[in-house]
Amino acid sequence: MASMRDIRRRIKSVRSTAQITKAMQMVAAAKMRRSQQAALNSRPYSHMLHNMLVSIYTQLENGFFCSPLYSNRPVQKEAVILVTTDKGLCGGLNTNLIREASRFNPESTVFLTAGRKGAQFVHRTKRQLVGEFTFHDAPQYSEARSIVKMATELFLEGKVDKVSIIYPKFKSTMSQTPTTQALLPLTELKPVTDKEYSVDDEDTPETQHSDILFEPSPKALFSALLPHYLNTIVYHVLLEAKACEFSARMVSMKSATDNANSLIKELTIHYNKLRQTGITNQLLEIASATSSLS
């Protein structure tokens, strides 16, 4: 049985923990609002860029232009870009991502990581790490560009035959799903129609069968569009990852605060009970002492 002093000490420590988690929750909530907005705002852009690329690609599919980024080789080695957070304390977010990542064969997979947790995982499990990147709370376009540059170089040099990206897809504050998306080769391009985010679905099908005029030339346009497309995709992924991180952190910190508060409540009740028993016992002692004296 814990003494009263122990319980008092315990309450004090739980209370200060609650204070810290509460503060972290507030910070995460403020950052979350900003990063969620950024992620959602950039969705139409990246989806429409994607659709534009798809509709141009369908035009070109009949073979008169082919970029090396399209070369579809048998997959012997593949690269995975693993996007995680830098810090923990965000619930199961990183665990889920890492579970997704560990499905890849460690022998034939090399990893590029963005975020420290992913790098730690790759290091700990002795998988092959070829590039470690960081990104800020407000991801920069240049950060995405350097990741893409490395990935495309690996692909073009033939060191890997496939590049995928694992990232948390932001659904809502409460739910983020780890998603694996194939990045290179660009053969499995499907138009995205995501009505929820007001993506222009009329932009895709209607023009696919008519002739599109290209200026200056399909090749020039395409070679400008492709790298830009990849950069945008990765940039968007980084934005989503940040939105997920802050959402997950806010939720987990909120539950931590709630737990701490309920613990404090329980401990306080326990403490009061003990105090009461103590007083009752003392009263009884006094009463019995006086009765034995008289």
Next chain:
Amino acid sequence: MATGLHLKIVTPEGIHWEGDIDSVTLPGREGEMGILPGHIALATQIVAGELTVQQNGTTLFLAVGDGFVKVTSSRVTILTDMAVSAADIDEAQVELAKKQAEARLQQKLSAEEIAAAQSALAQSIALLRVKKTRSK
């Protein structure tokens, strides 16, 4: 012939502008390009410059950055890094950005950084030009 033209300007920060218009003039890679309703399907690239929108007899001016445009007979979609309406341009801030970009170009940089600085510079110049000629 299609009766109207729907314009949508999308940047990574969101949908910047959307509406039914009469015509639009784009800063195309190989010179200015006017788009009227019923245009042939077209995919093209734009450079940093001035975008002019004709809507119900009024003219809107915007400064845009590099980007891509897709045109169908009734719809124009512009995907660009930057889009700012003439009235919203903050001249002092742009001057500062321009100076920074110029200064950055003086330093020794990798090819990529140079490209980034150049595009920032082109954007600033476009912003300034639109501001000077079109505001008021």
